[in-house]
Structure formats: structure tokens, C-alpha cells
Amino acid sequence: MRARRNALATLLALASALAAAAGAARAQDTAQAYVRAQHLEELEQWRAAADAYREALASDPASLGPLLGLERVYDQLGVRDSMLPVLDRALAADPRNAAIRGIQLRTISAVGTRAQERAAFDDWRQAAPGDPAPYRAYARLLLAQGDVGAADTVLRQGAASAGSSSGFAYETAMLRASMGLWPLAAQSWRQAVIDRPYFAQAAAFSLMPAPTAQRAAVRDALAAPPMRAGPRSVLAQLELSWGDARAGWSALRDLPPDSESVAVWTEFAQRAEGIEAWSTARDALAAAARGGAADLLARAARDALRGGDARGADSLATVACARLDSTTAAEIAAPVRVEALSALGRAADAERVAAAYAPYADADQRNAMTRLVAWAWVRAGDLTRARAALEASGADVGDAAGWLALYDGDLAAARKRITPERARTPDELSAAAFLGRTTRDTSRAAGHAFLFLARGDSTGAAREFARAADECPDAAPLLLALAARLDAVRGDDASAMALWKRVVEQYASAPEAAVSELEWARALRRAHRDAEAITRLEHLILTYPDSALLPQARRELDAARNALPAAS
Amino acid sequence: MRRAALLAAALGAAAAVAHAQRLLVPMDDAQTDHLKAYGLTYNALKDGAKGEWLLNYRGGSFLLPDTPELRRRAALLGVAVVATDDAALAAIRGEIASSNMESVPLERAPRVAIYIAPYSSPWDDAVTMALRYAGIPYDTVWDDAVLRGDLSKYDWLHLFHEDFTGQLGKFYIAYRGAPWFAEQERANLAEARAHGFPDIPALKKAVAERIREYVERGGFLFAMCGATETLDLALAAHDVDIAASYADGTPIDPDADARLDWSRTLAFRDAHIEPSEMVSSMSDIDGHQANVPGRRQPLGSFTLFAFSAKFDPVASMLVQDHRTVIPDFYGVTTSFSRKTLKPSDVILAEEPGAPWVKYIHGDYGKGSWTFLGGHDPEDPQHAIGNPPTDLSLHPNSPGYRLILNNVLFPAAKRKPLKT
Numbered sequence: 007m008r009a010r011r012n013a014l015a016t017l018l019a020l021a022s023a024l025a026a027a028a029g030a031a032r033a034q035d036t037a038q039a040y041v042r043a044q045h046l047e048e049l050e051q052w053r054a055a056a057d058a059y060r061e062a063l064a065s066d067p068a069s070l071g072p073l074l075g076l077e078r079v080y081d082q083l084g085v086r087d088s089m090l091p092v093l094d095r096a097l098a099a100d101p102r103n104a105a106i107r108g109i110q111l112r113t114i115s116a117v118g119t120r121a122q123e124r125a126a127f128d129d130w131r132q133a134a135p136g137d138p139a140p141y142r143a144y145a146r147l148l149l150a151q152g153d154v155g156a157a158d159t160v161l162r163q164g165a166a167s168a169g170s171s172s173g174f175a176y177e178t179a180m181l182r183a184s185m186g187l188w189p190l191a192a193q194s195w196r197q198a199v200i201d202r203p204y205f206a207q208a209a210a211f212s213l214m215p216a217p218t219a220q221r222a223a224v225r226d227a228l229a230a231p232p233m234r235a236g237p238r239s240v241l242a243q244l245e246l247s248w249g250d251a252r253a254g255w256s257a258l259r260d261l262p263p264d265s266e267s268v269a270v271w272t273e274f275a276q277r278a279e280g281i282e283a284w285s286t287a288r289d290a291l292a293a294a295a296r297g298g299a300a301d302l303l304a305r306a307a308r309d310a311l312r313g314g315d316a317r318g319a320d321s322l323a324t325v326a327c328a329r330l331d332s333t334t335a336a337e338i339a340a341p342v343r344v345e346a347l348s349a350l351g352r353a354a355d356a357e358r359v360a361a362a363y364a365p366y367a368d369a370d371q372r373n374a375m376t377r378l379v380a381w382a383w384v385r386a387g388d389l390t391r392a393r394a395a396l397e398a399s400g401a402d403v404g405d406a407a408g409w410l411a412l413y414d415g416d417l418a419a420a421r422k423r424i425t426p427e428r429a430r431t432p433d434e435l436s437a438a439a440f441l442g443r444t445t446r447d448t449s450r451a452a453g454h455a456f457l458f459l460a461r462g463d464s465t466g467a468a469r470e471f472a473r474a475a476d477e478c479p480d481a482a483p484l485l486l487a488l489a490a491r492l493d494a495v496r497g498d499d500a501s502a503m504a505l506w507k508r509v510v511e512q513y514a515s516a517p518e519a520a521v522s523e524l525e526w527a528r529a530l531r532r533a534h535r536d537a538e539a540i541t542r543l544e545h546l547i548l549t550y551p552d553s554a555l556l557p558q559a560r561r562e563l564d565a566a567r568n569a570l571p572a573a574s
Numbered sequence: 575m576r577r578a579a580l581l582a583a584a585l586g587a588a589a590a591v592a593h594a595q596r597l598l599v600p601m602d603d604a605q606t607d608h609l610k611a612y613g614l615t616y617n618a619l620k621d622g623a624k625g626e627w628l629l630n631y632r633g634g635s636f637l638l639p640d641t642p643e644l645r646r647r648a649a650l651l652g653v654a655v656v657a658t659d660d661a662a663l664a665a666i667r668g669e670i671a672s673s674n675m676e677s678v679p680l681e682r683a684p685r686v687a688i689y690i691a692p693y694s695s696p697w698d699d700a701v702t703m704a705l706r707y708a709g710i711p712y713d714t715v716w717d718d719a720v721l722r723g724d725l726s727k728y729d730w731l732h733l734f735h736e737d738f739t740g741q742l743g744k745f746y747i748a749y750r751g752a753p754w755f756a757e758q759e760r761a762n763l764a765e766a767r768a769h770g771f772p773d774i775p776a777l778k779k780a781v782a783e784r785i786r787e788y789v790e791r792g793g794f795l796f797a798m799c800g801a802t803e804t805l806d807l808a809l810a811a812h813d814v815d816i817a818a819s820y821a822d823g824t825p826i827d828p829d830a831d832a833r834l835d836w837s838r839t840l841a842f843r844d845a846h847i848e849p850s851e852m853v854s855s856m857s858d859i860d861g862h863q864a865n866v867p868g869r870r871q872p873l874g875s876f877t878l879f880a881f882s883a884k885f886d887p888v889a890s891m892l893v894q895d896h897r898t899v900i901p902d903f904y905g906v907t908t909s910f911s912r913k914t915l916k917p918s919d920v921i922l923a924e925e926p927g928a929p930w931v932k933y934i935h936g937d938y939g940k941g942s943w944t945f946l947g948g949h950d951p952e953d954p955q956h957a958i959g960n961p962p963t964d965l966s967l968h969p970n971s972p973g974y975r976l977i978l979n980n981v982l983f984p985a986a987k988r989k990p991l992k993t
Contacts, residue, residue, distance in 0.1 A: 155868025185867050217960045547650050560652050561966050564707070 036065050040072050047075060052082045063092065068100035077109055087117040101133040108143050115147055123147065127160075131167070138164055138173040145177045149184060157181050176205055183212040188220040192227035199236035206236055210243035221248065228257075235261055239270045243277065251283030255290055268294045272302065275309075284313030292322060300329035304339040311342055316349035327363075336366035344375050348382035351461075356382040357395065377406045384460050389413055412437060413460070415453030417446055433459050436488055444481040451477050452485070459492075468492040472505065483509045483516035490522065499529040520550040524559055527566075536566045596663055597640045597648070598656040601633035602896050607969040610651040611636065612978040613708030618644055619985055620683035620711075627891065627986060629883040630675040631666065634894025634979075637677070651709070652969075676883035678891065684729035684794070684984040686712040689720065689736060689785075689801075693761055698962070699734040700798060700950045704977045707965040717765050720781050725788040729984045733801035735906050735949065737856075738782040738808035740775025741821045743800060743906055744854045744865075775817035782808035789840065790939030796980040800906030802945040803859045806839040807847070818851035826851065836916075840943045841934060845914045860947070861930025862908035873902040873954055876923045876932040891983045892935055892944060893922050897972035902932065904956060905949035910934060923976075933976065944980050951976070 043058030056079045062072040073096055080086050093110045100106060107130045114122045123144070130140040141164025148157035161178055165171035171178065179194035195209035216224050221244075228241040238257050245254035258274055261267040275290035291306035307322035323343035327335045340363040347356035360375040367375065376395060383392035393410050408423025426438035437456055444452075455470035471489035475482040490505035506526035509518050523546040530539035543563040547556060599611050615625055615636045623644070626637040638644055640657055648655045658666070670677055688702055692714075705712050715724055715731075725731060737743045742762065745755055759774075766777035782805050789795045797805060807816060811834055815827040826849060827833065836843040848855040854865035863869035878898045881889040902908070902925065909930035915921070916936070922944075923933035935944045949956045951973020952963045968974065 152870075152872030154870055158867060185870075215955070544650055547652075548646065551649060556652070560650075563650070564966055567709070568706070 033065070036062050036069075039064075040069075040075075043072065043075055043079075047079055050082075052079050055079045056083065060092070063096075067092070067095040067098075068103060068106060070103075070105055073106060073109060077113065086113055089113045090117075097133075102137070104134075104137070104139040104143075107133075107140065111143055111147055115151075136168065138168050140164075141167065142174060142177050145174070145181070149177070149180055152184075154181060154185055175201060176208075179209065180212060183215075188213065188216040189223035189227055192216075192224040195240060196228055196230070196234075196237040199240055200234055203236045206240050206243070209240045210247070213240070213244055214247050216244075225257075233261065235266050235270050239274070242270075242274050246274075246277055246281065246283075251278050251281065251286040254278070255286045258290070259293060263293070263296055268297060268299075275305075279309065282312075284309045285315060288313060288315065288318065288322070298329070300326045301334075301338065303329065304342060307339065307342045307346070311346055311349070316346045319343075319346035320350065332363065332366040336363040336371060340367070341371060341375055341378070344378045344382075348378045348385065351382065351385045353379065353382035353386040353388065353391065380406050380410070381460070384410070384413065384457070385462070387461060389457075409437075409456075409460075412441075413453050413457040415448050415450040417441060417444065417448055417452065436484075440478075440481055440484060440488075443484055444478040446478050446480070449474055449477045455485075455488075464492045464496050468496070468501070483513035483518040483522075486513075487518040487522050490525065494525065494529060499532060503529050514549070520546060520553040520555050523549075524555050524562070527559075527562055531562070531566055539566045595640060595660055596658045597638045597644055598632075598658045598662075598666070599636040599638060599648075600654060600656060601635045601894065601975075603633075604654055605633070605896070605970070606654045607652045608633075608896065609704060609708050609965060609969055609971065609974055609978060611653045612975075612982060613710050614638070614644070614648055614651055614653050615680065616683050616708070616710045616982060616985070617647070619680055625680040627678045627680055627894075627982065628666070628670060628675065629678060629887060629890045629894060630673070631670055633896035634891075636680070637663075674880070674883050676887055676890070678887055678986045680982065680985045682985055684981070685727065686710065686730045686732070686981060687715045687725065687728040688712050688732045688734070689716065690714050690734060691716055691736070691758070691761065693757060695962070700963075700974070701732045701734060701796070701977050703963060703965055704974050705981070708978060710978075710981060717769070717777060717781050720784045721769055723784075725784065725793065726791075728793070730794045730796065730981065731785070731788060733785070733795070733797040733805060735799035736778075736801045736804070737906075738778045738801065738804040739811070739821075739856060740773065740778040740808075740817050741856075742774065744818070744856070773817075773822040775815075775822045778804075779808050779812060783812070786838070786840070786938075789941035789943055792940035794941060794980075794984045795840075795943040796946070796977075797943070798905070798946045798977075799949045800856070802841070802910070802947065803856055803907040806842045806859070807834075807845070807856055809838045809840070810834040810836050810842075810845075811847075812838060816847050820851065839916075840938050841916060841919055841936060841945055842910070842914045843916050845911075856907075857914075859911055859914045860907040860909060861911045861928065862904065862947075864904040864908050865906065873904065873908075874925045874928065875899050875901050876925045878923045878933075879921065887986070888942075888983070889920055889922060889935060891986060892933075892976070892979050894979050895972050895975050896970070900951070900972050900976075901954060903948040903951050903954035903973065905947060907947055909947040910945065944983075946976060 039058050039062035043055050043062055046055035046058055056076060059072045059076040059079060063069060063076070073092070076092060077089055080088050089109070090113060093106060093113065096106045097103070097110065110126055111123065114126050127140055127144040131137070134140060141160055145157045145160045145164070148160060157177070158181055161171070161174050161181060164174055175194050175198035179191050179198050182191035182194055192213060195205070195213060198205045199209050213224055224244070225241060228237045238261060241257040242254040245251065245257060254274065255278070258270060261270065271290045271294040275287040275294065278287035278290060288306045288309040291302045291309060295302035295306060303322055303326040307319045307326060310319035310322055320343055323339045323346060326339035327343060330339055340359060344356045344360050347359065357379045360379050364372050364375070380392040380395045383389070383395055389410060396406050396410070405424045405428060408420045411419035411423060421441045424438060424441060426442060429435045429438040433456070440452065451470050451474035455467050455474050458466035458470055468489040471485045471492070475485040478485065486505045486509050490502040490509070493499070493502035493505065503526055506522040506529070509516065509522040510526065513519055523542055527539040527542035527546065530536070530542060540563060543559050543566065546553070546559050547563070550556070599605070599615065601608060601611060605611055615638060618625060618638050623639050628635045628637055637658070645655065667677070669675065686705065688699070690699060690702065713728070735743065742755070742758055762774045762777070766772070766774050769777060769780070771777040771780065785795065785805065786809055811830065813835070814830050814833045815822065815824055816830050817826065819825045826847065830847045834847070842859050845857040845859045847857050855863050855869070862871045876899070878893040878895055878900070879889070880898070881893065883890040900923075909925070909932050911930050913929070915931070915934065918936055920935045921931045922935055924931040932948070933946050936942065950963055952968045952971055953960060965971070965974065
């Protein structure tokens with residue numbers, strides 16, 4: 007008896023071990039089938055992949071990975087309806103699984119009828135009472151189909167079922183935005199973003215189309231107290247997209263200086279940099295750097311410089327240099343400071359800073375700072391010191407010597423040293439164009455003109471460019487057009503128009519003639535002399551039918567004839 | 575000597591023949607500015623030139639005399655033209671004769687009037703924008719001029735989103751606090767009182783009646799957006815109160831539907847008046863109901879019908895385009911429910927399978943009317959306060975072409991039907 011009992015126990019243990027081994031083997035088979043299915047899918051062998059995914063689902067019909075894979079593959083095969091029986095089996099095993107229900111809803115949406123969608127939704131909410139997921143998923147589906155009214159009804163039912171609408175803020179916001187209820191949409195987005203900060207991007211995108219008349223209400227909703235980083239961040243993004251970067255920063259600057267705010271400020275600065283709102287980016291980075299991040303401070307200084315704020319750049323870069331180790335400072339902060347001092351005409355200070363950081367800088371950085379120092383002396387009007395700075399460095403400073411030759415009026419030397427391909431700024435491009443155009447070897451007036459330009463004296467530069475046109479008749483239209491541009495930027499349209507007239511009438515075949523005539527017409531429009539502007543524009547269009555400026559000219563012509571709405 | 579003179583004359587004549595005789599204004603994808611091409615053609619007619627509209631030929635091209643002045647204008651406008659000599663012209667005519675194409679003479683630039691309130695911005699009306707952009711001159715008229723009988727001066731009248739039911743577009747529901755709405759209400763009421771009407775609905779019904787008479791006597795009417803639906807509602811409701819109480823002090827007649835007289839209308843019949851004063855809809859004529867949450871239908875695309883150019887030149891003119899499928903666009907009235915169309919209506923464009931159509935035409939008395947649903951073909955989701963559309967960014971707009979087809983349509987000399 008005892009022996010029989012022992013034999014039975016052994017048999018049971020053996021059976022149990024065999025069952026466990028079989029289970030493990032099945033699990034292993036399932037896993038292998040799943041891996042094989044993914045591999046076949048990558049190879050775009052859709053039918054074989056579908057077989058493998060079904061095999062992977064055989065032992066666990068609710069396994070999400072294979073279900074999603076099968077959905078993709080059936081889509082490729084154009085048999086999405088084949089998912090429906092698979093999903094029925096999956097839901098029989100796990101009826102409350104929101105992910106599987108979601109697959110079912112979108113499959114029916116693709117291949118079924120509205121009534122079937124509704125039935126799937128009803129089935130889901132009955133299977134998961136109190137769960138907001140079915141209402142959210144179905145409302146999103148209806149919104150995507152443009153059925154705003156039905157989505158509204160579903161969300162109301164969801165709120166009633168959950169006892170609160172707070173779980174539906176995202177869908178409600180989408181709904182309201184699609185209905186053009188902008189202030190209400192902004193309120194919902196505010197709540198949604200507070201609950202889930204990762205909705206910020208979606209919120210901004212959704213509210214961007216709000217018409218001008220509704221934007222004040224949208225702003226009020228997002229900026230309403232209590233102050234929260236998420237909604238303020240959405241508002242800042244909106245202001246950027248609506249073209250007012252300063253207002254965007256205003257929405258953020260009063261946030262408490264904690265780590266969340268630093269992240270928001272830094273991200274906003276990056277966006278502001280993207281649209282070249284440099285002073286706004288500077289302020290945001292400076293605020294973010296208050297916690298001690300000197301690299302952000304150096305970046306703020308660079309942005310200040312790009313925005314034309316040399317004084318601010320100097321201050322910020324000075325603090326950054328003090329906070330950074332010398333090597334890092336020489337790399338990211340000292341060059342900004344040298345450039346800022348150069349722009350301010352403080353050549354001696356620029357030279358001192360460059361010298362202080364030269365031991366920590368590599369050769370490229372040293373050369374760059376030397377060039378900046380030379381520019382600083384140029385701006386200070388001291389060409390001798392500029393030349394001395396370049397010579398003392400003994401480094402290869404590229405075009406800088408060529409520029410000094412140009413300022414001396416030595417066009418031949420300048421032509422040899424200045425590389426047109428390296429010209430980037432408008433002044434550099436103008437100089438390169440001039441040197442390429444004239445065959446003369448000297449011109450005192452042209453040298454003076456470019457020197458005045460480098461020193462920021464546009465009045466003197468315009469005067470000298472006009473004089474240089476007489477010294478270099480082969481580049482006269484270019485020089486006259488440069489002088490006119492400077493006059494116009496300074497607001498002296500009368501002088502500019504006289505110069506453009508000269509270009510158009512005396513140098514009609516020059517490349518500058520068409521653009522001069524266009525600018526002349528624009529100046530006439532600024533002076534409310536539309537009839538004369540129309541004459542100029544018609545002349546331009548008819549005289550230069552192949553000019554790339556024709557679309558602009560036609561647009562100006564339409565505007566002059568009042569055929570277009572005024573630019574807002 | 576005489577023989578030499580004859581020879582010289584013959585050679586001269588041959589040289590003249592070899593010169594380009596016509597300017598072809600292609601309207602297919604070769605055209606650089608479709609909208610201004612209409613302006614070029616219109617102004618040529620206005621200056622006394624004769625032209626031809628080559629229906630279905632290269633997108634509905636125009637043929638104009640080849641003169642230095644027209645070449646100059648085309649260059650200024652950026653309109654592509656092709657100098658066409660007699661041989662090329664003969665080939666074109668041969669192609670037209672053997673295909674579903676037709677040449678329609680264009681003889682006279684129609685005199686154009688736009689019915690628009692004095693307080694409206696020109697940038698709020700797609701037709702006004704199109705005419706300004708194309709350089710087609712027009713006059714503006716409003717209630718005073720219509721009641722005075724000034725419409726008889728014009729060949730072509732355009733109505734935009736005026737609400738002829740006198741309820742100011744039911745904007746009262748959403749915008750009653752807005753300064754612009756208060757100004758509209760004040761201006762319209764002052765106009766009503768000045769003409770002895772007690773309220774705005776009474777004034778607009780009288781204006782609608784004058785417009786109906788204008789068409790009956792031979793005028794061409796082109797209406798878009800809400801004007802289409804409300805004009806017919808005002809005509810049908812001649813003796814019925816269909817205006818909300820905020821417009822005339824009395825509620826909508828509860829028996830309004832049954833009392834509407836559809837024999838007086840141009841396009842629609844058997845529509846149901848929206849009974850609620852607080853629902854931003856006039857009736858079930860509009861298929862899309864864009865301003866009614868819960869009823870708003872999504873936008874699709876509409877397809878222009880292809881008519882026989884030789885046997886149905888009028889409808890053909892109205893659908894000349896370089897695209898046959900055009901994205902739909904919302905308006906106060908976006909589309910027209912099929913169930914409310916009169917049997918005599920000619921459907922020019924529809925959304926296949928949808929219970930609505932987009933573009934319809936018909937004759938009434940000695941005149942004709944054309945209705946196009948929607949507000950702005952290049953601003954499909956247009957909302958109050960949106961910036962105006964800049965047509966220089968849409969010079970090839972197929973939707974705006976439909977509007978401009980209507981402007982040139984009255985310029986065509988009607989040929990007797992070939993039966």
C-alpha cells in the first residue's frame with residue numbers, strides 16, 4: 007500500500023514537472039514566434055509575419071505586443087477586418103484592457119459602421135464601469151471624424167459617469183477648440199496641462215488658430231491665477247507663434263525660480279532663438295542662469311550680442327567668465343566679451359581681455375580674438391593699432407589684413423587678401439562685390455566709405471560711397487546703390503531716391519538697376535506718392551521681364567493700386 | 575512699275591498675316607495668374623475689344639486681339655499669354671469643332687454692382703477681393719440704392735453674406751456684446767427707419783423683393799454664403815414672421831413652415847425654418863450647419879460637373895476651371911441640401927454621395943441666378959476676426975475662378991441653341 011502510494015506521488019510529481027515543462031516550452035514557443043514575427047515584419051513578409059503573430063497569440067490571446075503587430079501587418083495586407091475575431095478572443099480573456107479596446111475601436115472605425123463603433127464603445131463601458139478610458143477614446147474618435155456634437159455628448163456622459171469632468175480635460179479642450187470656443191478651450195487646456203504637462207505642445211498647437219479677436223480671452227484663461235508653469239508655458243508658445251516674443255517672455259518671467267521654471271525658461275529661450283528674437287532669448291537665459299549655470303549666462307551674452315545689445319553682452323559675459331574655469335571661459339565667454347567690447351569701441355579693454363585668456367585658448371580661438379581686437383581698433387578709428395594688433399599676434403588672421411588695406415584705399419592689396427567666399431555679413435558681401443567689380447587699384451573714397459561703415463557711421467559711409475562712384479566708374483551703380491541703401495536705412499528717403507534715380511537712368515543695364523527701381527518705388531509709396539510708385543513699378547516689370555524681383559514688384563504694384571489687404 | 579507695286583502689296587499682306595493675330599490666354603496649368611487673366615479679359619472688353627471664351631479648351635482659355643497695349647497689360651499683371659497666328663488659330667478651332675469645346679464670343683464688359691453694407695471691409699467678401707485683385711471695376715450698392723431702383727443700371731449683381739431675414743446672421747447669439755455687432759444693428763435699424771420700415775426684417779424683405787424683380791427683368795445675380803439661403807427665405811416669407819424676437823420684437827410664427835410661399839423663390843423649396851431663436855441656423859437649406867455644434871458636418875471636396883460646351887454653354891461657362899475637384903470651404907451657408915432644391919435648378923458642383931450640393935444655377939424670368947455656398951475658397955475654416963485672404967498668395971485658386979467665371983458670364987453673347 008505504502009509502495010503504491012509512493013509510486014502515485016512519484017507519478018503526480020512527474021506529471022506536474024512535465025506540465026510545467028510543457029508550459030515553459032509553450033511560453034518559449036510563444037516568445038520565439040513573436041520574435042520571428044517581428045523579424046518577418048521587418049522583411050515586409052506580411053503573410054508569414056501574420057502567421058507568426060497568430061501563433062504567438064495562440065497561448066495568450068490578450069498579449070498586447072503580438073496584437074499590435076498583427077494590426078500593423080493586417081493593415082499592410084489590406085485585411086484590417088480580420089482583426090475583429092482576434093480582438094474578440096483577446097477581449098474574452100481580458101475584457102477591461104484599455105489598450106485592446108482601443109485597437110478594437112480604431113479597427114471598427116476603419117472597416118466598420120458608426121453603429122458598430124457605438125456598440126464597441128457601449129460594450130467597453132459596460133465591461134469597465136467607472137473607467138473614463140472608453141469615453142475618452144470614443145470622444146477622440148468622434149472628434150477625429152469631425153462629429154463634434156456626438157463627441158460632446160459622449161464627454162458629458164463620461165463626466166456624469168465619473169462624477170467629475172476633470173478626467174476629460176484634454177478631450178474637452180480638443181472639442182472646444184474644434185468648435186471655435188477659444189476661451190473655453192483655453193480653460194480646458196489649462197486644466198489638462200496642469201494634470202499632464204506633456205500636453206503643453208498639443209495645447210499650443212490646438213490654440214494657435216484662435217482668431218485675433220479671441221486671443222485676449224485665451225491669454226486671460228491661461229494666465230489665470232494660481233500661476234502654474236504648464237499653462238504659462240503654453241501661453242508663451244502661443245505668443246511666439248503669434249509673433250510677439252516679448253509677450254511670451256512676459257508670461258513666464260514671474261514664475262518662481264525653481265528647477266521646473268528653469269527648464270521652461272531654457273526651452274522658451276531655445277524657441278526664441280529659433281525665430282531670432284535675441285533679446286527675449288537673452289532675458290530668458292539670464293533668468294535661467296540665476297541658479298548659477300554659467301554656460302547659460304555665456305549663451306545669454308551671445309544672444310545679447312546678436313540682438314545688438316553689446317553693453318548687455320559685456321555684462322553677462324563678464325559674469326560668465328568669472329564663474330567659469332579659464333579654459334571653458336576662453337572657449338565660450340571670453341570671445342563674446344571681446345566682441346562686445348569691440349562693438350562698443352573699447353579696443354584697449356578688448357585687447358586686455360583677449361590677452362588674459364590667450365594662454366587658455368586654442369589657436370583658432372586666439373586668432374578669432376585677435377581679429378576681434380583688430381576690428382575694435384578699426385571701430386575706434388586707429389588703423390595703426392589695428393595693424394599692430396594683427397602683426398603682434400603673428401597668427402594667420404585671414405582677411406583682416408585685407409580689410410585694413412581696403413580701409414587705406416589699397417584695392418589691389420585688399421583684392422588679394424579678402425576671400426569673397428568667406429563674406430557673410432552685408433558689409434563683407436558689399437566689399438567683396440565691390441572688389442570683384444572694379445578694376446581700379448586704389449580709391450581713397452571707397453576706403454573711407456568702408457571704414458565709416460565699419461565704425462557705424464552710415465552718414466559718412468553714404469557720402470563717401472557716392473564720391474567713390476566718381477573714382478570708380480566701373481562700379482558706380484553698385485556704390486550708388488550702397489549709398490542709397492544707407493540713406494534709406496537712416497530715413498533719408500529724399501537722398502536715397504536721388505541716388506536710385508541716378509542708377510536707373512544712367513546705368514539701366516547694371517545689375518543694380520532693377521533693385522534700385524524697386525526700392526525707389528517703395529520709397530515713393532512710403533511718401534504716399536502712389537501714382538509715381540506705380541509708374542516706377544510698371545517700368546521695372548516691363549523693362550526687366552526676367553528679373554527675379556518681378557513677384558515682389560507685382561505685389562508692390564497691387565498694393566499701390568489698393569488691390570491687396572494691408573499687411574497686418 | 576504697277577506689277578512691282580502689286581508685288582510689294584502682296585508681300586506686305588503676307589507679312590501681316592504671318593504676324594500674330596491673337597493673344598491666347600491659356601487657363602490650364604500654364605497660366606501664371608488665373609485670377610488676373612479674368613481682369614485682363616474684362617478690361618479688354620471694357621476698352622471695346624472683342625474676345626472669345628474657348629470653353630473647355632486648355633482650362634477655359636480666352637482669345638483676345640494681339641495689341642501692344644494688351645501685351646503690356648499682360649506683362650504687368652504677370653498673366654501668361656501666347657501669341658497665336660492664323661495657322662495656330664486654325665488648329666485650335668479645328669480641335670474645338672471636333673471636341674466637347676466651344677467658342678463663345680465675349681462682346682461687352684458687364685456693369686458690376688456689389689451689394690455690401692457701408693460698414694463692411696472690402697476684405698470680408700470673397701467677390702470684392704477677387705474683383706480688386708483681378709482689377710475689375712465695380713460699384714457698391716446697399717439698401718438705399720436698391721430701394722431707389724438703382725439696380726437697373728447694372729448687368730450683374732453680387733450678394734454676399736447679407737442676412738435678408740433681417741436677423742443680422744443670428745450673430746446676436748454669440749456677439750451681441752461686440753461693438754461691431756452693435757454698429758451693424760444701429761446702421762441697419764437707421765436705414766429701416768429712414769425708409770419707413772418698423773424693423774430690420776421688414777426692410778430686408780423689401781430689398782429682397784427688389785432683387786427678385788431685378789432678376790425677373792433680366793439681371794444676373796450671383797450670391798454666396800448666407801445671402802443665398804436668406805434671400806430665398808425672405809422671398810418665401812413675404813407674409814410670414816420668420817425673424818427672432820430680438821430682431822423685430824415678436825417671436826417666429828410657430829406655423830411659419832406651412833405658410834412659406836415657395837413660388838416666389840429662385841432656388842429653394844420646402845425648407846424648414848429653424849424654430850429656435852438661439853440656434854445659429856436659418857433653415858435646413860444649408861447642409862453643413864457650420865455654426866451649430868452637434869449638427870456641423872465635416873468638409874469634403876466638391877466636384878464640378880462637365881457639361882456639353884456646344885449644347886449647354888451657360889453651365890459650361892460657370893464651371894470653367896483647371897481643376898475639377900476643389901476642397902470645400904465653410905460659410906454661414908456652406909452648401910445646399912438636395913431635398914430643398916427646385917427641380918429646375920442646374921447643379922454645377924456637388925460632393926458625390928453627400929446629401930448636399932455646392933454650386934447651383936437657374937433662370938428666373940428674363941434673368942438668371944447662380945448660388946455658391948461658403949465664404950472664402952482659400953480660407954476653409956473662416957471665422958470672424960480671421961485675417962483677410964491675400965490673393966497674391968493664391969493667384970491660381972480654382973475656387974476663386976468660379977467666382978470670376980460668373981463675372982464674365984454676362985459678357986458672353988448667347989448663341990441660339992443648336993437643336
